[in-house]
Amino acid sequence: MQQQTGIQTNPVAALGRSTISFVNSLGDIFLFFLEGVRLIFSSPKQLTKIIRQMYFIGSKSLFVISLIGIFTGMVLGLQGYYTLVKFGSEGLLGAAVSLTLIRELGPVLTAIMITGRAGSSMAAEIGVMRISDQIDALDVMDINPMAYLVSPRIAASILCFPLLTALFDVIGILGGYLTGVTMLGINSGVYFYRIDTSVVMADVAGGFVKALVFGIIVSTISCYQGFNTHKRTDSVGPESVSNSTTAAVVLSCVLTLVSDYVITSFLL
Amino acid sequence: MSTTTWDIELHNLSGGYNQTRILKGINGSLPAGKISVILGGSGCGKSTLLRHILGLNRPMEGSIRIGGHDFFTLDKSQFRKIRRRMGVLFQDGALLGSLTLGENVGLPLAEHTKLPKETIRKIVLHKLGLVGLAEYIDYYPNELSGGMRKRAGLARAIVMDPQILLCDEPTSGLDPINAAEMDQLLLSMKKHFPSMSIIVVSHDLESLNHIADNVLVINKGQAAYCGDLEGLQNSDDPYLKQLLSRQPNNIEQPAVSLGADIQAELSNWLR
Numbered sequence: 001m002q003q004q005t006g007i008q009t010n011p012v013a014a015l016g017r018s019t020i021s022f023v024n025s026l027g028d029i030f031l032f033f034l035e036g037v038r039l040i041f042s043s044p045k046q047l048t049k050i051i052r053q054m055y056f057i058g059s060k061s062l063f064v065i066s067l068i069g070i071f072t073g074m075v076l077g078l079q080g081y082y083t084l085v086k087f088g089s090e091g092l093l094g095a096a097v098s099l100t101l102i103r104e105l106g107p108v109l110t111a112i113m114i115t116g117r118a119g120s121s122m123a124a125e126i127g128v129m130r131i132s133d134q135i136d137a138l139d140v141m142d143i144n145p146m147a148y149l150v151s152p153r154i155a156a157s158i159l160c161f162p163l164l165t166a167l168f169d170v171i172g173i174l175g176g177y178l179t180g181v182t183m184l185g186i187n188s189g190v191y192f193y194r195i196d197t198s199v200v201m202a203d204v205a206g207g208f209v210k211a212l213v214f215g216i217i218v219s220t221i222s223c224y225q226g227f228n229t230h231k232r233t234d235s236v237g238p239e240s241v242s243n244s245t246t247a248a249v250v251l252s253c254v255l256t257l258v259s260d261y262v263i264t265s266f267l268l
Numbered sequence: 269m270s271t272t273t274w275d276i277e278l279h280n281l282s283g284g285y286n287q288t289r290i291l292k293g294i295n296g297s298l299p300a301g302k303i304s305v306i307l308g309g310s311g312c313g314k315s316t317l318l319r320h321i322l323g324l325n326r327p328m329e330g331s332i333r334i335g336g337h338d339f340f341t342l343d344k345s346q347f348r349k350i351r352r353r354m355g356v357l358f359q360d361g362a363l364l365g366s367l368t369l370g371e372n373v374g375l376p377l378a379e380h381t382k383l384p385k386e387t388i389r390k391i392v393l394h395k396l397g398l399v400g401l402a403e404y405i406d407y408y409p410n411e412l413s414g415g416m417r418k419r420a421g422l423a424r425a426i427v428m429d430p431q432i433l434l435c436d437e438p439t440s441g442l443d444p445i446n447a448a449e450m451d452q453l454l455l456s457m458k459k460h461f462p463s464m465s466i467i468v469v470s471h472d473l474e475s476l477n478h479i480a481d482n483v484l485v486i487n488k489g490q491a492a493y494c495g496d497l498e499g500l501q502n503s504d505d506p507y508l509k510q511l512l513s514r515q516p517n518n519i520e521q522p523a524v525s526l527g528a529d530i531q532a533e534l535s536n537w538l539r
Contacts, residue, residue, distance in 0.1 A: 045378075045379065125366075128365070129364070129365075132360065132362060133358045133359070133360070133362040134362050134363075134364055134365075136319075136322075136324055136358070136362065137356065137358055137362040137363075137364075138364075139324065140322050140323075140324070140351065140354060140356045141375065141376045141379070141424075141428075142348050142351050142352045142376075142380065143375065143376070143379050143380075148379075
């Protein structure tokens, strides 16, 4: 008994337990993702559900992505201009804005915005369905809840994240144009010429790879948290939905940034 | 696999959640073509038993035989075949909030058949008509009362013409008129689908007397009675007598009495 108490209070043992639990969760999430992807192709009827989710994740995010994109580009234009002008290189503003957006800010900010808008909603909606027997009802009707709820969301995210990122990049570059060219007087031709000469296909492809990975991370984590709301040990009922939603947003954002670093280190 | 009768037999069934054993060796039979009521006090294991019959939880020991087949030893496709012949009305209907009533009721047909949309709508209208909700086909669940949601849940449960209909406390939370209507609906289901096994989990004695052909009483996770309604009403078992006559247990006085100073302070705040 004493030995047991010793293990319970030993910080090294506690750290070990937390690590094992964390690694188990990661494995569980990965298997959840694989099952979700497998079921995308389970029936032609999945297409309708995927389109419905694309409307929710993609179309309904257009406004917020455009809004954040334009202001991000404007700030980059403003900051970039005053930094570059010190070195007499303000002509490079187009290159600075576009590369920053295409390589980094576009995929990351798009992912974080969609996490807040659609990821939280996925976790909350599936979580509420879990605690109100709706998922059990699907199960009993012999409708696979993973195929019905999770797969369409993962597929829609994989398709929508790169497209929204592309939109964010384009609008951001226009935002940079607005401050750099319209307000601060950089030559319009120089702005676009620098974009044309500095951005290569590898930058665009790298940005899309990131968007794709972020789409997988955000949708999988959000659906996983909602789907397993009933397994939470820290809370029950509506509070567990609230905690699942919070966990989905926090974990998605953290893993987005961590994976961004990992992918960047491979791409550079 | 062919099943001609859909009797459900429970053999020494033990089960629960995680490591907690709630059902402790239940034996009983729920015959096809009859309304069987699973009766018992709150927390006795009625809903847990229902989840086991539905295949949502696996038994810790014992078995459930449906139509002569041991439900939990069947392979996946046979298990799913039996599952598809079950319809369930959950306590609050468990309708999908993002779908209209029509879409909810037609969901199993849309997912499991290649019927055209128009045909599905006609079937849905027919089933909603049976529960008196045909005119609400385009309403969302949150636009309906609790009683209407339960009736809609019943329409969804019968949309695939199931052989086994399970209802989890269909009258709980309903006013007497709505509860009586729900009883009438269940009796009409029995009339419309004569070979269907209808299993109702309830602690509503009024409802029991109206609808039950067969009763399984559970007390503290064990079967206290299994048989027809008349046998239950004539039973000499003290627990069954207490249950049917709604006699309370002797509740002991609280061991810790509230001190006079605390009572005075509370009264002061409530003044």
